[in-house]
Amino acid sequence: MFFKPKKTPPKREKGLKVPDDFWVKCPSCQSILPNIDLEKTAKVCPKCSYHFRISAYEYANILFDNGIEREIGKEILPDDPLDFPGYKQKLEKYKKIYGLNDSSIAGIGHIDGIKVTGFFTDFGFLGGSMGSVFGEKFYRAATHSAKSRIPFIAVLFSGGGARMHEGIFSLMQMAKTTVGVLELEKAKVPYITVLGDPTMGGVMASFAALGDVIIAEPGALIGFAGPRVIQQTIRQELPKGFQRSEFQLEHGQIDMVVDRREMKKTLSRLLKIMTSSYL
Numbered sequence: 707m708f709f710k711p712k713k714t715p716p717k718r719e720k721g722l723k724v725p726d727d728f729w730v731k732c733p734s735c736q737s738i739l740p741n742i743d744l745e746k747t748a749k750v751c752p753k754c755s756y757h758f759r760i761s762a763y764e765y766a767n768i769l770f771d772n773g774i775e776r777e778i779g780k781e782i783l784p785d786d787p788l789d790f791p792g793y794k795q796k797l798e799k800y801k802k803i804y805g806l807n808d809s810s811i812a813g814i815g816h817i818d819g820i821k822v823t824g825f826f827t828d829f830g831f832l833g834g835s836m837g838s839v840f841g842e843k844f845y846r847a848a849t850h851s852a853k854s855r856i857p858f859i860a861v862l863f864s865g866g867g868a869r870m871h872e873g874i875f876s877l878m879q880m881a882k883t884t885v886g887v888l889e890l891e892k893a894k895v896p897y898i899t900v901l902g903d904p905t906m907g908g909v910m911a912s913f914a915a916l917g918d919v920i921i922a923e924p925g926a927l928i929g930f931a932g933p934r935v936i937q938q939t940i941r942q943e944l945p946k947g948f949q950r951s952e953f954q955l956e957h958g959q960i961d962m963v964v965d966r967r968e969m970k971k972t973l974s975r976l977l978k979i980m981t982s983s984y985l
């Protein structure tokens with residue numbers, strides 16, 4: 707005799723639902739990694755040490771004991787001085803996606819108890835490019851550092867350098883940020899730059915290259931014009947690893963190549979040495 711159930715059992719879901727951002731594929735070694743594991747390794751692939759690009763706030767949280775404690779220049783908003791087609795819409799779009807007013811953040815924090823001013827750029831927001839807000843924030847943060855005599859650290863992920871949508875106004879920021887560095891120099895305040903992948907164009911041709919100590923993350927592209935542009939201009943094959951951190955270290959352009967997982971420890975050690983005479 708067969709027993710016939712009165713109700714049809716509920717349909718079973720096919721597999722577990724996994725959030726889209728649960729897994730990440732490493733672009734270098736192709737390993738599939740759980741995102742949660744990458745959080746523990748400062749977003750560095752545990753298998754091949756590939757450094758994933760991270761946001762400005764993420765970097766600040768990695769370096770600073772309690773994140774950014776007080777922001778500098780958060781109220782400054784970008785303008786569209788040239789009425790550049792589509793620029794206002796782009797600013798609105800990126801503001802919604804990243805929750806940032808512009809491509810950089812600046813603020814006060816502590817590294818192993820040492821008070822510092824930090825400046826961080828975010829590649830996601832228009833390639834971390836340098837416009838008027840970027841320049842003004844950098845200058846305000848640098849002058850604050852100089853007046854208060856606290857070290858200044860700039861962490862950069864800036865692909866395009868100057869922001870084309872602001873034309874000459876963005877190029878002027880090369881001079882403005884350089885004046886900010888001069889204020890630090892006059893006050894004899896340590897200035898360290900940390901160059902991420904990529905640090906190019908007007909950013910590298912101004913304040914990024916002026917650090918008392920210039921550190922780069924492994925494998926970061928660092929230079930003025932990119933390798934493709936150079937190759938097309940000089941019509942010659944470029945050497946292997948051209949413009950990558952390790953190449954730039956070998957050629958004296960930067961001082962150190964440091965793994966992101968060791969960055970806080972390295973900065974802390976440098977700051978202790980550099981501030982021992984006056985703090």
Ligand SMILES: [Zn+2]
Nearest residue numbers: 732735751754
């Ligand atoms: Zn990997």
